[in-house]
Amino acid sequence: MAVTIKDVAKRANVAPSTVSRVIANSSRISEKTKERVREAMKELGYHPNFNARSLANKSTNTLGIVMPNSAKIAFQNPFFPEVIRGISTKAHQEGYGLYLSTGQTEEEILEEVKQMVYGGRVDGIVLLYSRVNDKVMPFLIEQGFPFVLIGRPYNMNEDEVTFVNNDNFKAAKTVTEYLMLLGHERIGFIGGNLDYVVTIDHMRGYEQALTNAHIRIRKEYIVHHEEVKEGGQDAVIELMSIEERPTALIVADDIMTFGVLRMLADMNVNVPKDISIVSFNNVMISELSSPKMTTVDIHIYELGFEATMCLITKIKEPEVGERKIIVPHRLIKRESCK
Known part of the structure; x- marks a missing residue:
């Protein structure tokens, strides 16, 4: 015979309604009582029927x-x-x-x-x-x-x-200012897809920092690609073909930066000796690149x-x-x- 809520209530020495509230993780039940009821459920091998509860509560959990x-x-x-x-x-x-x-x-x-x-x-x-x-x-x-x-x-x-x-606007403005503090003025921007708001906010922060420093915004320094490794590679090909190349790059995403680093290495362009790079996201693999990425941790x-x-x-x-x-x-x- 299947174990019921009443069986659990009896074993835990509580009312059946208390068992129901424990199953629903109600804040009205103390942690001590929850622990006792869950232990009784475990001992009896009771498993709540969530489909039945969902129908009753009009909830899917x-x-x-x-x-x-x-x-x-x-x-x-x-x-x-x-x-x-x-x-x-x-x-x-x-x-x-x-x-x-x-x-x-x-x-x-x-x-x-x-x-x-x-x-x-x-x-x-x-x-x-x-x-x-x-x-x-x-x-x-x-x-x-x-x-x-x-x-x-x-x-x-x-x-x-x-x-x-x-605050993606502020984050991009901060990294642009950081590169300027290091002495860079020819700063390229490799953004993600312009259909996404995060890309727009990054670009606004970058442009605002340059404007505040009275540095001309050069449209040829701004490129956009999908935020995958291949997108970073394609972006570098565009930027490195410019006669007056950027001395620093802001890249929208760490995975794109892997593509950037790979392509620059193929071109015998040394990072950071020849060009500096700042990225975003601080995913785990950002520490595995060579050199290790300077990046924004967005948590x-x-x-x-x-x-x-x-x-x-x-x-x-x-x-x-x-x-x-x-x-x-x-x-x-x-x-x-x-």
């Missing part, structure tokens, strides 16, 4: 994660596994599973989000990107569906959206963790207003600048 289009390209970048690690840690702590989008185009992603919402597949959604002219966010706002954005909403009232972000794990914490609060307490959280960044000085 599942969070949706929406990737930028082409997850295939996204997963080449260590940013995404690391931010998902932050999301999954908090989700696990709160008893939520994860549902990952797989759409390859903007249209497929929007259709998948609609299925998540209309089909009641998830309780809330984390958007891992902020796109110019995005269609997903307006749909979620229109539906009144809980979601949190990692990034900055573009061309929208920020009071309408809960988002977790870095990727914390972005995911904080976003999930905000989302679960929105799900459990719908009356709570929208929030804006800025995760601090830090310049990590290593060996790629001179």
Whole structure:
């Protein structure tokens, strides 16, 4: 005969309603009682029927994660596994599973989000990107569906959206000023896809720093490619073909920087002797490059963790207003600048 909630309650010497609250991880139950009930569940081999609970509560205990289009390209970048690690840690702590989008185009992603919402597949959604002219966010706002954005909403009232972000404008301005302090004036900018708000903010910070220092912004020094290793290689080919080459580069992402370093080595251009490089993200592999990358630590794990914490609060307490959280960044000085 199957073990029931009543059997667990009897073993733990509590009411059946207390067992139900422990399963739901209610804050009304003390940790001591939770421990006793969970021990009784373990001893009796009791496993909650989450499908039945979901039907009763109209809850799935599942969070949706929406990737930028082409997850295939996204997963080449260590940013995404690391931010998902932050999301999954908090989700696990709160008893939520994860549902990952797989759409390859903007249209497929929007259709998948609609299925998540209309089909009641998830309780809330984390958007891992902020796109110019995005269609997903307006749909979620229109539906009144809980979601949190990692990034900055573009061309929208920020009071309408809960988002977790870095100050990417300030970070790019800081690294540009750092290179100028080292004596560089011919500073190139290798940005990611211009469809994404983070790229726009990086470029604005770079241009503002040059303007403040009365250094001319040279359009030929600014190139944009996908944030993968090959994108970095293609960018270097463009910039190194200029007659008056840059003496320093700001690169949007560490994985692109690997491509940059590889191509510069093939061209016999020494880093940092001939050209200095600053990157963004401080993923684990940034210390494995030769030379080791000077990069901006944006605390990727914390972005995911904080976003999930905000989302679960929105799900459990719908009356709570929208929030804006800025995760601090830090310049990590290593060996790629001179």
